[in-house]
Every structure is written in structure tokens, then in C-alpha cells.
């Protein structure tokens with residue numbers, strides 16, 4: 001299937017590794033011009049803009065660079081998110097995060113996306129439309145005693161997508177959500193990362209958390225974590241005009257983790 005992305009301009013946040021890197025590479029392979037925003041560069045075929053998205057002025061700089069290099073923005077993938085700089089997840093218990101933790105969580109996961117969208121929409125309108133994909137998490141749909149601040153921020157991302165899809169559909173901008181479950185990225189695998197934190201809670205080592213404990217405890221029907229490319233492929237489809245009637249949708253890619261009907 002030709003995704004008809006050739007020559008389109010895509011901005012991807014958090015594109016130096018993990019899901020964002022897979023998205024940036026995939027869109028570039030499909031012929032898009034990619035502008036990758038992160039603090040450190042990626043090896044994707046992309047123009048890198050070095051920004052800290054905790055800085056409220058950063059999104060406007062990213063979009064300005066896309067306009068300068070390629071004349072505008074057609075696709076925006078708000079992927080940057082997860083634990084904000086300095087934080088490690090999972091974090092158990094409502095009493096654990098303080099006000100500063102809550103604020104940082106919302107800055108990184110919600111407000112950076114809000115500001116990216118605010119910066120990109122005028123260019124999309126000028127070009128007759130566009131596609132925005134916001135990355136949420138199954139934690140934004142499933143209640144639990146871990147990551148309460150992260151869950152709330154990711155639920156807000158889903159609400160944001162849905163509201164904007166209604167507002168901007170008449171003007172040709174589609175807004176969708178991709179909701180990953182547990183994805184095998186640095187966030188899980190790095191030293192001191194989620195697999196080790198999870199392992200210390202249940203008395204298991206990092207490798208067995210990744211291959212057995214997490215899939216079992218999280219109820220992953222496929223028996224394994226999701227591969228970043230499996231998220232990137234869904235993002236590419238939503239970015240494509242081939243999904244022209246898909247807006248306000250949520251693609252859950254979680255290996256069968258969420259069980260509600």
C-alpha cells in the first residue's frame with residue numbers, strides 16, 4: 001500500500017530513540033521530510049532540532065524550523081512523553097508524587113503536546129489540512145495504584161485528541177491517538193529503568209521481567225512486550241491520507257492488555 005507520504009512534512013517529538021525513532025525512520029522511509037525534536041540527535045534521516053520540551057518556547061522553535069526547511073507542517077506526531085526528566089516510573093502510591101512531580105508530569109506529557117499543536121495548526125490550516133497523532137498509554141485507560149500522575153496526564157492526552165478532532169475536522173485536520181501498552185524501549189531496558197524498578201518490587205531480575213514477569217502480570221495476551229516498529233506502523237497509517245476518514249480514533253496497540261469490551 002502506498003501511504004502517499006512522499007514529500008509531506010512531518011514533525012516527530014521524542015524522536016531520538018524508542019517509539020519516536022521508529023516513527024521518524026518509518027515516515028522518512030515512506031518519503032516524508034522529517035523534523036525530529038529531542039534533546040539529543042537521532043540517526044534517522046531527519047532534520048534534528050535540539051530542544052528540551054519542558055521549555056514552553058521549544059514547540060514554536062520546532063515548527064519554525066520545519067517551516068524554514070520545508071515550507072510548513074503536514075503531520076505532527078506528539079510522541080515525547082513518559083517519565084519527565086529526572087523521574088523514573090513505575091512509581092507506586094498516590095502519596096509518592098508531590099506537586100512538583102505532578103506539574104512536571106503534565107508539562108512533559110500534556111502541555112508540550114498542547115504547545116506543539118498550537119504552533120503547528122496555523123501551518124496545517126494554510127496547507128489545507130493535516131494529521132496529528134498523539135501518543136497516550138494504556139495507563140491512561142486503566143486504573144491502578146501505580147503511576148497515578150502519569151495515568152491522569154495520558155488520559156488528558158486522549159481527551160485533548162478527541163476534542164481537537166471535533167474542532168478541526170471541518171478544516172481538514174485529523175487528530176487521532178495511538179495508545180501503546182508495554183513497549184520494548186530504553187524506558188524499560190536501560191539500567192535503572194522500568195524493568196529493574198518493576199523487578200525490585202517483585203523480586204525478579206531485569207531479563208525475566210522483560211520476557212516473563214511483565215507480560216504475565218500485565219496480562220499481555222501475546223505473551224510479549226510490543227515492538228516500537230509496531231507502534232510506528234500504526235502512526236504512519238494515521239499520518240497518511242489513506243486514513244482520511246479516521247479522526248477522533250484511538251488505536252490501542254497493547255498485545256491484548258486491555259480487556260474491556
Ligand SMILES: NC(=O)c1ccc[n+]([C@@H]2O[C@H](COP(=O)([O-])OP(=O)(O)OC[C@H]3O[C@@H](n4cnc5c(N)ncnc54)[C@H](OP(=O)(O)O)[C@@H]3O)[C@@H](O)[C@H]2O)c1
Pocket residue numbers: 013014015016017018019020021037038039040041051052053054079080081082083085135136137138179180181182183184185186187188
Ligand atoms: N515504552 C512504553 O512501554 C510505553 C508505553 C505506553 C506509552 N508510551 C509512550 O510512548 C512515548 C515514547 O515512549 P518511549 O518508550 O519510546 O520513550 P523513550 O525510549 O524513553 O524515549 C523518549 C524520547 O523522548 C525524548 N525526550 C525525553 N525528554 C525530553 C525532553 N525534555 N525534551 C525533548 N525530548 C525529550 C528522548 O530524547 P532525548 O533524551 O534525546 O531528549 C527520546 O527521544 C511516550 O509518550 C510514552 O509515554 C511508552
